[in-house]
Amino acid sequence: MKIAVIGTGYVGLVSGTCFAEWGHDVVCVDKNADKISRINNGQLPIYEPDLDILVARNREADRLSFTCDLASAITNAQVVFIAVGTPSRVGQGDADLSFVYMAAREMAPFLAEGAVVAVKSTVPVGTGDAVEKIIASVCRRGSFSVASNPEFLREGVAIGDFLKPDRVVIGAEDGRARAVMLALYREPLGSTPLVVTDRCTAELIKYAANAFLATKITFINELADLCERVGSNVGELALGIGLDKRIGNSFLNAGPGYGGSCFPKDTLALLRIAQDYGVVLRIVEETIVANEARKRKMALKVVDAVGGDVDGQTIAVLGLTFKPDTDDMREAPAVPLIETLQRYGATVRGYDPVGNENASCVLENVALVDDPYECARDADAVVVVTEWDSIRRIDLSRLRRVMRRPVLVDLRSAFEPGAASAAGFRVSTIGQRPERAERLNLLTDDVDRDTSRQIRSRQVRGK
Missing domain, CATH: 3.40.50.720 (NAD(P)-binding Rossmann-like Domain)
Structure with missing residues (x-):
């Protein structure tokens, strides 16, 4: 044709x-x-x-x-x-x-x-x-x-x-x-x-699909907050519910909130369509509110990780685009996180494998560098916002050596907490209470991954 x-x-x-x-x-x-x-x-x-x-x-x-x-x-x-x-x-x-x-x-x-x-x-x-x-x-x-x-x-x-x-x-x-x-x-x-x-149903399918997936992301993010409070592990929780074929394991990775060109725009548009027809979509409405709040809440996690005050400190942000393998900065969680840290007085440097050019159009007063180790040099904390493969492969020991303070805030579970701790980092993750994470990391030293998952699952059930 x-x-x-x-x-x-x-x-x-x-x-x-x-x-x-x-x-x-x-x-x-x-x-x-x-x-x-x-x-x-x-x-x-x-x-x-x-x-x-x-x-x-x-x-x-x-x-x-x-x-x-x-x-x-x-x-x-x-x-x-x-x-x-x-x-x-x-x-x-x-x-x-x-x-x-x-x-x-x-x-x-x-x-x-x-x-x-x-x-x-x-x-x-x-x-x-x-x-x-x-x-x-x-x-x-x-x-x-x-x-x-x-x-x-x-x-x-x-x-x-x-x-x-x-x-x-x-x-x-x-x-x-x-x-x-x-x-x-x-x-x-x-x-x-x-x-x-028919045409109308086809037009609605796209909005409905994106709104559902956005809701699923927001659901697991809110459960991650609960996991941190009670001392459980959101990764294992997601595994446990995701194996249910009615639920599925996609879009159950807790993180700093969804972004990009589709989910934020389409959920909001679906809400407006419903309002035009006099229909209340309460779940979609709450999903939008919760997601926007979460992006800025992640800045508070960084503040807590460095002791309660980032004024005058240098924060290195690794990964700026809303997801890996794209240069898209639209609605990227890194933007409100950085803006909030700056309002609290932090100096922010940023690194992204391909997104620096687009990031320069939406971020102000952020030094964008082309090397993750230079981004982290003399930093008081490193924050992982986008889980690029190149970021996952970073040499943690080398990263620690160039930093001023050994604080790693991993918002995407890009690193094994045990490996980061072994490299000398104080690690803050999503969906685990820090002391709980350290206890569980001890299990991975001499036990293979599958066996340790079973042990950890039994410990969580026994709490």
Whole structure:
């Protein structure tokens, strides 16, 4: 098929590249001429593992191209994907659909007979209806179709998520749109579930999924606080409940709160949609409040770890992006944590393997360095906020030697507490009371991992 993708942001760039990888003729179009020029010169606007390899391979095979010429991109395309941004409107929380509607208006004169316009941007219920109305003001009804095809890409593993998804959701109101979209996905994905529904349900599925996962993260984070008070271990608690197939073990890693481009924006947008329809989503509302509070609460954990006062002290923050394997700083927990530490009088240095450039746009008065050991030099505490593999592999003994004080606040369980303690650190983690963690670490000295887990589980049950 000939496919056009409007928007070369995260969703558009990954989706267009992966469609080309499946053998389709794909043109990605964007109004930003500088971005298109840089992409054509091999400089991608986002960091995503293996994306540069796939872009180069498919451009070389003449299956993938990038342009600012909307007319040439749309002409003769059988499917046109709208993959533009839908950011939260400042001060309101609902999705800003201006880019979606603009794309619909501008593509309409160039749509081929029988083309399917598929909205891949995350949009509220009813957006497909509005897009159809906009296009119908130019094109004859029945000469085109509008479908909903939400994306479920996780930053850092987006290529795998697209090429081998858990499911594909297709929302359509007519048989032609359903047939075209099924033909697009069925052959390359084989037995992958294809959920075919109406447009409104498809639009709501994306918001509901992200809100549920955000709630799951917030749930385990609040239980981590309880674990710290009663002296139990949140990691083992998560294992114990996650093995229940009805619950599952994903998104049960306690940490400093969720961030990124989806969960914060989509939970807030879902809340606004419900309010517009007079529906109360109390769980979603409390999830949003609890998550925002948690990010700043992590600063208090750092303050406690250094003795109750960070005024005049130097804090090194390792990992700035909201998760590993991305350069995305949107809603990253590191930002409110750092801002709070600065208000308490701390001097903050930061390190991230790929996120320093984007971090410099959102952080003020933070020295950003390209080496974790230099970041920690003469620091009074090191705080791990993002669990990059390169951070997990840090030489703890070397890290301790360059620091002024031996305080490690591990908000992502990146290190074994026993190994950090052996390197000379005073360790503060999430979901364990410090003295409890030290007692449990003794068990790992001469006992293999599986056996020690059993012993620790019995101890927790016996408290």
